[in-house]
Amino acid sequence: MSDELELFPAAPVAASASPTSHPASGIARVFVDVPLRRAFDYAIPLELRERVSKGSRVLVPFHGRKAVAFVSEIVERSEVPVSRLKSIARVLDERPAVTEEILSLASWVSSYYACGPGEALAAAVPHDVGTEEKKTKRSSLDLDAKVELAPGFDLSSTKRMGEKQRRILAALANAGGSLRSGDLLRIAEADRASLERLRERGALSLTSTPREESEPEVGTSEPPPPVLTGEQESALAPILEDLSARRFQATLLFGVTGSGKTEVYLRAIARSLELGRGAIVLVPEIALTPQTERRFRGRFGSLVAVLHSRQGGRARAREWKRVRDGSARVVVGPRSAVWAPVRDLGVVVIDEEHDPSYKQESSPRYHARDTAIMRARAASAPVILGSATPSLESWQNATEGKYRLARLRGRPGGALLPRCDIVDIAREWTEVRAQPLFSRALELSLKEAFERGERAIVFLNRRGFTTFLHCPQCGHVQKCPQCDIALAFHKREAALLCHFCYHRAATPRGPCPACLGPPLRQRGSGTEKVEEVFRTMFPGVTTVRLDSDALAGGVTPEDVLRRFRDGSAQVLIGTQMVAKGLDVPEVTVVGVVSADTGLSHPDFRSAERTFQLVAQVAGRAGRGARPGRTVIQTFNPLHDAIALAAKHDFETFAARELESRAQLGYPPFGRLLKVLWRSPSPARVEAEAEAAVADLKDALSGKEAAVLGPAPSPRRYLAGKHRWQALVKARSPGAIKAAVGALEARGGDKAVEMALDVDPVSLL
Numbered sequence: 153m154s155d156e157l158e159l160f161p162a163a164p165v166a167a168s169a170s171p172t173s174h175p176a177s178g179i180a181r182v183f184v185d186v187p188l189r190r191a192f193d194y195a196i197p198l199e200l201r202e203r204v205s206k207g208s209r210v211l212v213p214f215h216g217r218k219a220v221a222f223v224s225e226i227v228e229r230s231e232v233p234v235s236r237l238k239s240i241a242r243v244l245d246e247r248p249a250v251t252e253e254i255l256s257l258a259s260w261v262s263s264y265y266a267c268g269p270g271e272a273l274a275a276a277v278p279h280d281v282g283t284e285e286k287k288t289k290r291s292s293l294d295l296d297a298k299v300e301l302a303p304g305f306d307l308s309s310t311k312r313m314g315e316k317q318r319r320i321l322a323a324l325a326n327a328g329g330s331l332r333s334g335d336l337l338r339i340a341e342a343d344r345a346s347l348e349r350l351r352e353r354g355a356l357s358l359t360s361t362p363r364e365e366s367e368p369e370v371g372t373s374e375p376p377p378p379v380l381t382g383e384q385e386s387a388l389a390p391i392l393e394d395l396s397a398r399r400f401q402a403t404l405l406f407g408v409t410g411s412g413k414t415e416v417y418l419r420a421i422a423r424s425l426e427l428g429r430g431a432i433v434l435v436p437e438i439a440l441t442p443q444t445e446r447r448f449r450g451r452f453g454s455l456v457a458v459l460h461s462r463q464g465g466r467a468r469a470r471e472w473k474r475v476r477d478g479s480a481r482v483v484v485g486p487r488s489a490v491w492a493p494v495r496d497l498g499v500v501v502i503d504e505e506h507d508p509s510y511k512q513e514s515s516p517r518y519h520a521r522d523t524a525i526m527r528a529r530a531a532s533a534p535v536i537l538g539s540a541t542p543s544l545e546s547w548q549n550a551t552e553g554k555y556r557l558a559r560l561r562g563r564p565g566g567a568l569l570p571r572c573d574i575v576d577i578a579r580e581w582t583e584v585r586a587q588p589l590f591s592r593a594l595e596l597s598l599k600e601a602f603e604r605g606e607r608a609i610v611f612l613n614r615r616g617f618t619t620f621l622h623c624p625q626c627g628h629v630q631k632c633p634q635c636d637i638a639l640a641f642h643k644r645e646a647a648l649l650c651h652f653c654y655h656r657a658a659t660p661r662g663p664c665p666a667c668l669g670p671p672l673r674q675r676g677s678g679t680e681k682v683e684e685v686f687r688t689m690f691p692g693v694t695t696v697r698l699d700s701d702a703l704a705g706g707v708t709p710e711d712v713l714r715r716f717r718d719g720s721a722q723v724l725i726g727t728q729m730v731a732k733g734l735d736v737p738e739v740t741v742v743g744v745v746s747a748d749t750g751l752s753h754p755d756f757r758s759a760e761r762t763f764q765l766v767a768q769v770a771g772r773a774g775r776g777a778r779p780g781r782t783v784i785q786t787f788n789p790l791h792d793a794i795a796l797a798a799k800h801d802f803e804t805f806a807a808r809e810l811e812s813r814a815q816l817g818y819p820p821f822g823r824l825l826k827v828l829w830r831s832p833s834p835a836r837v838e839a840e841a842e843a844a845v846a847d848l849k850d851a852l853s854g855k856e857a858a859v860l861g862p863a864p865s866p867r868r869y870l871a872g873k874h875r876w877q878a879l880v881k882a883r884s885p886g887a888i889k890a891a892v893g894a895l896e897a898r899g900g901d902k903a904v905e906m907a908l909d910v911d912p913v914s915l916l
């Protein structure tokens with residue numbers, strides 16, 4: 153990330169005539185919630201004069217609709233003539249929705265990540281805040297409402313519908329016909345308007361159910377905080393000094409899962425509260441780690457506000473208001489919690505700082521970790537980045553001394569790290585003359601664990617029943633017609649599903665449709681298949697499954713995990729969701745069915761990601777008194793990402809991986825900008841990508857930067873659009889800025905969408 157804090161970049165305004173002053177009551181310069189960097193001027197009607205100030209959230213007429221906007225400045229004069237200046241339509245909140253601090257942060261995000269400041273600010277304020285005052289269509293949708301397919305609605309009539317509406321219907325059908333509306337919009341990546349249109353068409357129904365709101369419970373039954381270990385003390389002491397001195401300093405807290413990092417966070421936050429300040433704690437996904445929530449509430453009671461990504465709009469708005477009003481001073485939540493209106497921020501914690509979910513993959517494409525660091529720096533607050541498998545960016549910063557490094561080597565109770573055994577699948581298959589999903593070693597470990605009354609986790613980072621259907625004769629694979637990627641077979645639904653656009657197809661019976669030869673065979677395995685095989689192996693053992701399919705239809709991770717935690721199920725089978733911080737002492741065996749699922753991704757971070765996943769999931773075993781064992785099955789037993797993860801040897805892995813990153817100029821030694829072009833027309837997207845890259849190369853000549861591509865993106869056809877991409881690799885943030893500037897300045901083909909991703913986390 154950039155070192156320079158660029159607050160309030162000069163805001164270009166709609167310029168068309170000579171400056172005129174507005175007689176009425178001043179002019180508001182606003183950032184509209186659209187992917188545009190520039191500010192727009194609006195007249196402030198006299199009757200609203202008292203209520204509009206810097207940070208106000210307003211509705212303004214924008215291209216024939218009403219859009220949400222944030223007032224960045226009140227100015228006396230505009231370059232837009234009075235006669236053409238439109239007026240603010242309404243003020244959405246009684247007081248300014250965002251503070252100057254958040255406005256500055258949004259400006260930084262906008263200029264660093266090349267996104268609209270209005271989009272960033274819209275992420276900062278829950279939509280439902282101030283609903284009492286506004287009655288717009290946008291807010292009238294209850295995110296907790298249950299959405300159901302209208303009985304008798306003909307799904308084949310979707311031809312005349314927009315893409316988003318089709319995605320909504322597909323996602324609903326995929327989920328068995330009903331979903332919570334907030335989840336539906338997220339899964340289908342659609343907006344409220346599309347959902348409303350479908351409702352108007354009679355395709356679906358929405359039922360609002362009053363949700364019981366969990367009141368923050370004060371921790372009466374909480375045990376007193378433990379006495380810190382020596383390592384925890386040495387990690388904490390300098391952070392407390394930073395806090396007292398109001399000094400920005402990042403500390404990388406590097407410790408295996410269960411080493412006591414959370415306890416260090418809790419102590420730093422306690423000091424911040426003593427000093428009358430607040431705290432922000434970022435976690436990858438709080439819904440997956442309910443025990444984290446309990447620990448924070450247990451320690452700080454109602455001073456804690458928790459934001460969930462699955463939370464309903466109103467619950468979220470209520471928590472947000474408690475923070476704004478100062479009754480909650482510790483905010484725990486995912487990515488968007490970085491925007492929480494915490495007053496007098498004292499400390500920022502970023503747990504599992506390596507987690508890819510901190511990067512938002514849709515506009516505004518900000519990285520919450522780096523944004524949180526910028527916020528802390530502006531607030532002169534210390535930052536704690538915690539991880540057992542730090543990102544190589546943070547590790548490099550710690551090695552260079554930019555971050556302070558604090559280590560927690562042991563586990564407080566003396567619990568041992570699990571023993572990891574690697575099973576070479578190829579060898580196993582030769583020896584047993586078959587291709588079983590579970591090796592003899594894994595089966596035996598599981599059997600012994602269940603006999604001792606212990607529990608197990610079985611992990612495979614791929615959902616579905618099998619990966620794809622494949623013709624043994626001609627090699628034909630059933631693919632998604634919209635995305636050109638293999639369709640996954642889902643047995644329970646007896647259907648083929650596209651995991652990207654939720655296209656659904658019937659399972660072909662009979663001969664291969666391509667060569668009319670033999671019937672298609674199932675290839676590869678997903679979690680659903682793993683569960684089925686497991687059940688035949690261990691008929692007496694109760695299973696629960698945690699993956700995005702298992703969560704369809706309103707089931708929450710908490711529902712699934714509760715059954716595992718309370719012992720009604722003895723085995724938890726799932727995708728990377730199970731790797732995220734689950735702490736169940738009875739788990740003694742973890743099986744990784746295949747560690748290879750991500751290794752072949754065309755992404756320079758695929759090894760890092762694989763290392764993290766394997767190490768994290770292995771860390772789930774043996775957290776109680778009994779020793780743990782992890783069995784990792786792989787076709788690549790010698791690969792660093794697997795062999796070193798099995799030895800819990802992060803440092804050797806990091807050193808080797810950093811060496812190759814340095815050679816190739818990849819982060820942390822260089823910076824990246826991913827440019828994605830999308831269009832239904834393959835010819836136009838290609839032509840536009842070629843033309844843009846030619847301009848880009850001109851603009852970057854003489855700078856230490858290279859442009860890779862353009863080339864068809866690894867997901868070259870997705871959701872009905874052809875995709876091309878290019879990657880800019882540069883030594884300095886300045887060159888990335890120059891590339892962004894050059895791309896934004898060119899006219900280009902308006903029919904081709906362009907998306908910029910600064911510091912991309914996924915290259916797919």
Ligand code: ADP
Pocket residue numbers: 378379380381384407408409410411412413414415416564565
């Ligand atoms: P991490 O965040 O690194 O996974 P935690 O802070 O959750 O680790 O600690 C793991 C377990 O050890 C928790 O149950 C916690 O209550 C306990 N623990 C943490 N610090 C201490 C300590 N100093 N003494 C005893 N137990 C501790």
Ligand code: ZN
Pocket residue numbers: 632633634635636650651652653654655871
């Ligand atoms: Zn698809």
